[in-house]
Amino acid sequence: MGSMQGQRSYGGVSGDERAARRRRQLLDAGLSIFGSRGYRTATVREVCREAKVADRYFYDEFHGMEELLIAVYTECLDRLEAAVADTLGSSDALSEKVRPGLESFLTVVADDPRLARVVWFEVLGVSPIVEQTYLGRMARFGELLVGASLHPLALPRALEPWVSSALIGGISHVVMTWVAAGLAAPRDDVLDALEIFLDSVAARISPEDT
Template structure:
């Protein structure tokens, strides 16, 4: 039988490492089930079987199913926000329209190339509960702020009029989420590149 090692190690890993590995397995199982069968059809028991863990181990990491859904959703958004921030940095000095198009491309690729991620980000997260809706809207607000920051560079460079773009940014994020939600939910969906091109046209219209 494997014996605990020094400094709380067991099987060569610390308790923190084992817990992180369990959490990762639950996150992977949540993405798989929420992104295929759907949130409403996925029970904690099914998630645990998918992760090959016990329900006791599940509740050591997550208070309930909503907590796991939020964690998976946050992970998708965190990766997308990091990718968009990197795109904005890498396209510094280019025309605003090209910077927006590049940001949209990496946003769509990060969130929607894997249909499971798209389903979590745009379909399964919507309308779950008041608490989840509050979290979703707070995440949306952060995307609006990021869009405003990008547009502010266009103001500084004299590419677009100097005005308040908060409402335009909100309208754009709403349009982007709605378009990708519809794209994700349509069985005979168009190529993702078509959705990206449509997003670019919407952004051009909003910025004039």
């Protein structure tokens, strides 16, 4: 998207650089609005005003508000996955991965409640396309958790997607409850509960089961 006019340089800044800056501003505005006031009542004009971008540039980057929501949601999941993956990569021992990984995950959630609202509330029930994106990213995140918390030889391949869905579903519901209550419960209590949950699943499955 974009035009030849947008490729010209002004003040030493190329058209591509200006477009990238506008896109960044729109994404940041989307997170701010969707994560505070919600997606369903948001408008293009409101987003552009928050982003300090002229309305006409919105459609250079996005076909509509739903596409912006998907882009914002995708960035939020990227942040969560990166935080967990970085922690998981610091140790080869499963027993040393679970709690630090969960702690990194909850830290991102607690540090930016806007992200939590977008990830677990605003994307639900919007449209089939958004739902497909949500289910796909949750499945990917579940696979990351399975790889981190279960013995690599312990789980029959046919069960992997179902256990993955169960893990991410359970964790998501706990986080939704925590966020909906205003993060009032101590983070360590939530962390302990999730660790017990994952440890229980891991204890139920052993390499001898395969």
